[in-house]
Amino acid sequence: MVGKTSKKSVKVAKKAASKRVAAKAARPSKPAPKSQSRKAAKPALLSGGNPQIGKAYGDAPVQAYIAAMPGWKRDVGRRLDSLIARTVPGVHKAVKWNSPLYGVEGQGWFLSVHCFTKYVKVAFFRGMSLRPVPPGESKSKDTRYLDIHEDDQLDEAQLAAWVKQASQLPGERMGEASARSDGRGTTTLKKTKSGSEKGTGEDSPSQLIDARIKELGDWRGETLARIRTLIKQADPEVVEEWKWRGVPVWSHAGMICTGETHKAVVKMTFAKGASLEDPSGLFNSSLEGNTRRAIDFHEGDKIDEKALKALIRAAVALNTAVRATARPVRAQKRRSG
Numbered sequence: 585m586v587g588k589t590s591k592k593s594v595k596v597a598k599k600a601a602s603k604r605v606a607a608k609a610a611r612p613s614k615p616a617p618k619s620q621s622r623k624a625a626k627p628a629l630l631s632g633g634n635p636q637i638g639k640a641y642g643d644a645p646v647q648a649y650i651a652a653m654p655g656w657k658r659d660v661g662r663r664l665d666s667l668i669a670r671t672v673p674g675v676h677k678a679v680k681w682n683s684p685l686y687g688v689e690g691q692g693w694f695l696s697v698h699c700f701t702k703y704v705k706v707a708f709f710r711g712m713s714l715r716p717v718p719p720g721e722s723k724s725k726d727t728r729y730l731d732i733h734e735d736d737q738l739d740e741a742q743l744a745a746w747v748k749q750a751s752q753l754p755g756e757r758m759g760e761a762s763a764r765s766d767g768r769g770t771t772t773l774k775k776t777k778s779g780s781e782k783g784t785g786e787d788s789p790s791q792l793i794d795a796r797i798k799e800l801g802d803w804r805g806e807t808l809a810r811i812r813t814l815i816k817q818a819d820p821e822v823v824e825e826w827k828w829r830g831v832p833v834w835s836h837a838g839m840i841c842t843g844e845t846h847k848a849v850v851k852m853t854f855a856k857g858a859s860l861e862d863p864s865g866l867f868n869s870s871l872e873g874n875t876r877r878a879i880d881f882h883e884g885d886k887i888d889e890k891a892l893k894a895l896i897r898a899a900v901a902l903n904t905a906v907r908a909t910a911r912p913v914r915a916q917k918r919r920s921g
Contacts, residue, residue, distance in 0.1 A: 595750035692755025864891035
């Protein structure tokens, strides 16, 4: 009886095992992970053939955008990306609003690329400060465009010069939030149509600069306040703006200068400083660039007020001269059109 029972148990066990193997073989295989299926899917093309790429930072999303550019535009995208990377080593990249962005860490974005039906548009966010000024006009007073068509001969030397100049200017934050302390918490800043920033409490740029000076409460606040006074004395028509994560900016027919405050220095960056005469030798920073120049003020430094006001007036004169020469060209284009 014992032998028969053991033989029966072995048969039952073998039968159960074979059923398990058969059931496992019949079981459908698991679908591929969502991430793999997403990688396999090609990005959709929006109006004008512009690739739809989700917001992301780094080189990978930019390369995904370029790979999805249709036809001849893909080669243009690769050439642009390679040229920018060579010209600005360590350039920061991202894709926002379905456009690749190029920038400098801590300084913002200086250039974007976008596909249209018949051309690829390169936007220089500080294009009016470049020399020569890129040809494409914009509704923004600072931005200029370069439109590249299929049969255009790309002047890489000129493009590289623009890219290098643009990378040395304060960049755009492209909607990235910044905040300032109000003693109780923070006030989030938002972009206005002009590109300057206002607080959610509708503070004007001048009020925000007032708050910055008060907030600093040390030699940096005193230095910034004195610089501001000298700018207004030199140019009573100057316009105050608040840009790029809370940087005071003074403009007249274009940007004159910024007033940046750091831990050990107050920096005045002149947007077109390289084109200005500086007989008193005020410029002591950003001397290697082709476009901007800066003055670093340290604690205890004495300001040469007469020379600084003369430099500010020269910057205003340069801005107004550039704008005056640009108007006849625009008028001639309208007449010829």
